[in-house]
Amino acid sequence: MGKIVVVTSGKGGVGKTTTAASFAAALALRGHKTVAVDFDVGLRNLDLLMGCERRVVYDLVNVIYGESTLKQALIRDKRIENLYMLAASQTRDKDSLTVEGVEEVLSMLVKDFDYIVCDSPAGIEKGAQLAMYFADEAVVVTNPEISSVQDSDRMIGLLDSKTKKAAEQGGSVKVNMLITRYDPKRVTKGEMLSIEDIQDILAIPLIGVVPESPSVLHASNAGTPVVFFEKSEAGQAYMDMVSRFLGEDKPMRFIQQEKGLLGRLFGGVS
Amino acid sequence: MALFRSFFTSSAKTARVPEHDSATTARERLQIVVAHQRSKRLGESAFVNLHRELLEVVRRHVQIEDDAVSIQMSKENDVDILELNIILPEQGFPPNQLIQEGRQPPP
Numbered sequence: 012m013g014k015i016v017v018v019t020s021g022k023g024g025v026g027k028t029t030t031a032a033s034f035a036a037a038l039a040l041r042g043h044k045t046v047a048v049d050f051d052v053g054l055r056n057l058d059l060l061m062g063c064e065r066r067v068v069y070d071l072v073n074v075i076y077g078e079s080t081l082k083q084a085l086i087r088d089k090r091i092e093n094l095y096m097l098a099a100s101q102t103r104d105k106d107s108l109t110v111e112g113v114e115e116v117l118s119m120l121v122k123d124f125d126y127i128v129c130d131s132p133a134g135i136e137k138g139a140q141l142a143m144y145f146a147d148e149a150v151v152v153t154n155p156e157i158s159s160v161q162d163s164d165r166m167i168g169l170l171d172s173k174t175k176k177a178a179e180q181g182g183s184v185k186v187n188m189l190i191t192r193y194d195p196k197r198v199t200k201g202e203m204l205s206i207e208d209i210q211d212i213l214a215i216p217l218i219g220v221v222p223e224s225p226s227v228l229h230a231s232n233a234g235t236p237v238v239f240f241e242k243s244e245a246g247q248a249y250m251d252m253v254s255r256f257l258g259e260d261k262p263m264r265f266i267q268q269e270k271g272l273l274g275r276l277f278g279g280v281s
Numbered sequence: 282m283a284l285f286r287s288f289f290t291s292s293a294k295t296a297r298v299p300e301h302d303s304a305t306t307a308r309e310r311l312q313i314v315v316a317h318q319r320s321k322r323l324g325e326s327a328f329v330n331l332h333r334e335l336l337e338v339v340r341r342h343v344q345i346e347d348d349a350v351s352i353q354m355s356k357e358n359d360v361d362i363l364e365l366n367i368i369l370p371e372q373g374f375p376p377n378q379l380i381q382e383g384r385q386p387p388p
Contacts, residue, residue, distance in 0.1 A: 059310070059314065063348075064310065064313075064314055065313065065347075065348040065351065066346070066347040066348045067347075068332065068333055068336060068347050069333075086347070101318070101325065101329075102325050102326045102329060228303075229303040231307070232303035232304055232306050232307035232310075233303050233306050233307075234306075234310060
């Protein structure tokens with residue numbers, strides 16, 4: 012039985028889809044058969060970030076309404092084995108997702124995959140609720156910025172109350188926090204919330220910190236999840252995050268300000 | 282000459298562009314996606330269906346990839362142009378398949 016993991020945030024533009032693409036790709040790189048599912052009906056992006064937008068023939072909604080088989084709708088990644096994606100519909104309206112329909116598709120996927128990564132739409136409406144409803148685990152993506160932290164707090168509340176796991180006796184969704192677009196330099200200057208600040212407020216376990224990095228934009232331009240850029244700090248941070256997700260002990264990297272040449276020469280003076 | 286030009290051109294545009302930087306890739310990918318999204322003449326769902334059905338029809342004769350069919354809608358003066366591109370696999374139609382289909386060229 013596969014594990015269902017939702018990538019969510021409440022606020023838009025914090026890196027949910029970037030995270031879903033890299034998280035799924037990294038799980039596949041680690042040898043786990045993984046599928047990324049886009050729940051953002053009407054505003055699909057995941058196919059674009061994974062570089063398979065021209066190969067979408069059928070989508071999640073087609074499978075729900077029996078207009079195609081699951082096998083027809085699953086798109087196999089051309090770069091690595093074990094990685095698949097299921098696109099959202101761009102033409103249907105967002106109410107075409109139903110609890111029963113989503114449950115049916117996910118129940119087929121858990122039989123065939125080790126991990127099902129659900130990319131949630133922004134907001135707290137139906138699409139976002141359905142993306143999280145059947146989750147076993149959640150990754151809440153947060154930027155070090157007040158409105159993002161506020162919205163993440165709201166999502167954590169929903170994950171604790173509005174999911175199938177939460178409705179079961181004694182069940183709960185394991186919630187992890189991922190901080191993205193972190194800039195240690197600005198934290199040192201006192202311009203940005205620190206990891207500790209965010210942890211104090213949200214009080215959930217931290218699974219990774221992805222630094223602000225130019226390679227994230229290059230990656231989305233190219234339609235390649237950033238984990239495929241081995242030299243990218245963001246890519247490495249996502250690989251680390253997946254190691255932690257799989258239960259390994261990895262110290263956080265890229266969270267200290269790199270000392271400049273002068274700083275290194277006169278270490279400690281500044 | 283190209284070297285000469287690259288030394289002496291001051292235009293930011295030419296200086297910036299190595300043939301395929303990632304922004305160029307992004308622009309090209311977007312043009313295709315957005316063309317589909319915006320097509321008013323042929324509704325977007327018609328685009329999706331047309332793509333599917335074309336794939337089906339072509340696949341009755343030759344196996345092609347999902348991304349081998351591309352559809353573009355454009356406008357030139359008063360004329361709407363629907364442009365279809367179908368990329369066949371390298372071998373093209375195997376000759377025996379032509380015979381099976383009864384389309385053998387006359388001797």
